[in-house]
Amino acid sequence: MSSRYQREREVALEAVRTACLACRNVRSAVDPAKLDKSDRSPVTIADFASQAIVCRAIRRSFPDDPIIAEEDAAALQKAEMAEFRGRIAAEVTAVGIEADAAQVCEWIDEGHATEFSPRFWTLDPIDGTKGFLRGGQYAVALALIVEGEIVLGLLGCPNLVFDPDRADGPVGAISVAERGAGISVMAIDSDETADVRVSSTSETSQLRLCESVESGHSSHGHSAQIAEELGISSDPVRLDSQAKYATVARGEADLYLRLPTRPGYVERIWDHAGGVLVVEEAGGTVTDVDGKPLDFTKGAGLSANRGVVASNGTAHEAVLAAVRKAGV
Ligand SMILES: Nc1ncnc2c1ncn2[C@@H]1O[C@H](COP(=O)(O)O)[C@@H](OP(=O)(O)O)[C@H]1O
Numbered sequence: 162m163s164s165r166y167q168r169e170r171e172v173a174l175e176a177v178r179t180a181c182l183a184c185r186n187v188r189s190a191v192d193p194a195k196l197d198k199s200d201r202s203p204v205t206i207a208d209f210a211s212q213a214i215v216c217r218a219i220r221r222s223f224p225d226d227p228i229i230a231e232e233d234a235a236a237l238q239k240a241e242m243a244e245f246r247g248r249i250a251a252e253v254t255a256v257g258i259e260a261d262a263a264q265v266c267e268w269i270d271e272g273h274a275t276e277f278s279p280r281f282w283t284l285d286p287i288d289g290t291k292g293f294l295r296g297g298q299y300a301v302a303l304a305l306i307v308e309g310e311i312v313l314g315l316l317g318c319p320n321l322v323f324d325p326d327r328a329d330g331p332v333g334a335i336s337v338a339e340r341g342a343g344i345s346v347m348a349i350d351s352d353e354t355a356d357v358r359v360s361s362t363s364e365t366s367q368l369r370l371c372e373s374v375e376s377g378h379s380s381h382g383h384s385a386q387i388a389e390e391l392g393i394s395s396d397p398v399r400l401d402s403q404a405k406y407a408t409v410a411r412g413e414a415d416l417y418l419r420l421p422t423r424p425g426y427v428e429r430i431w432d433h434a435g436g437v438l439v440v441e442e443a444g445g446t447v448t449d450v451d452g453k454p455l456d457f458t459k460g461a462g463l464s465a466n467r468g469v470v471a472s473n474g475t476a477h478e479a480v481l482a483a484v485r486k487a488g489v
Pocket residue numbers: 202231285287288289290291292373374375377378379400401402403422426429432
């Protein structure tokens with residue numbers, strides 16, 4: 162199928178790939194130094210380096226496109242952060258983009274947009290920072306949203322095996338989806354690509370469920386209830402980040418549940434936009450826990466939605482019924 166967003170796609174892929182390499186470099190260091198943000202969630206040198214790399218690339222090619230990204234450079238401006246700033250600049254330079262500390266802070270702050278607009282990008286420079294710190298899954302997640310519709314979605318997953326049937330094969334997979342044009346998965350370190358598709362599992366007891374490692378991000382109690390209601394006896398697979406969307410898209414899991422842990426939590430668009438299109442273009446379905454489509458017209462938050470259910474499509478209605486029964 163022809164691509165309407167060919168240039169956007171090329172720029173985005175190159176940026177996500179480079180950001181993945183920077184994340185890997187930081188991860189392979191002994192101590193991927195972290196800061197704690199005001200909400201006490203972690204952020205690392207790699208989150209900042211990744212955001213600088215991707216925002217720079219978008220800004221150079223698409224100067225007018227707003228970017229709604231997770232991080233900002235405010236905390237980096239303090240005098241005592243000079244060394245940390247320098248380390249971010251060094252990581253960006255190490256992947257071939259020469260920059261000093263002031264320059265990387267400028268690029269990071271290109272992601273400052275918060276309001277909805279007719280065309281904008283949304284970026285999570287590292288989704289699953291806790292996973293990144295633990296040595297688990299994490300993702301560089303980028304999406305382009307036009308007229309409220311996700312038209313491009315990319316998930317760079319440096320720790321995900323490229324081919325689930327080759328557990329000892331190459332590690333690192335970038336999923337690239339364009340609305341109406343399908344999805345392909347590319348290896349991070351080679352030219353290998355793969356076509357993927359969601360599973361066709363319809364028997365609810367056979368569904369392979371994945372969910373967050375963090376019980377503070379998704380209610381494990383409710384998912385156990387839902388699994389029981391569906392007759393699922395296998396344990397859920399727990400993994401960090403939007404790698405969950407990537408595994409549903411390639412049929413390695415059938416279902417991803419993200420169930421509110423407290424009333425009032427508003428999901429952030431950068432935690433989902435990339436992954437949603439990846440699953441949809443692989444033939445799956447994504448809604449919130451009430452069965453509503455995710456609404457990307459509300460700015461940085463999915464304020465019209467609660468939680469997320471992503472599935473192979475075939476099982477979606479049965480899962481939503483079980484979600485309702487569990488009183489989520
Ligand atoms: N109470 C909460 N409910 C749902 N998601 C939450 C949450 N608190 C934090 N998060 C989000 O959960 C994301 C990680 O998801 P997962 O658990 O699937 O790996 C975090 O992204 P970051 O790691 O980018 O900060 C953060 O935005």
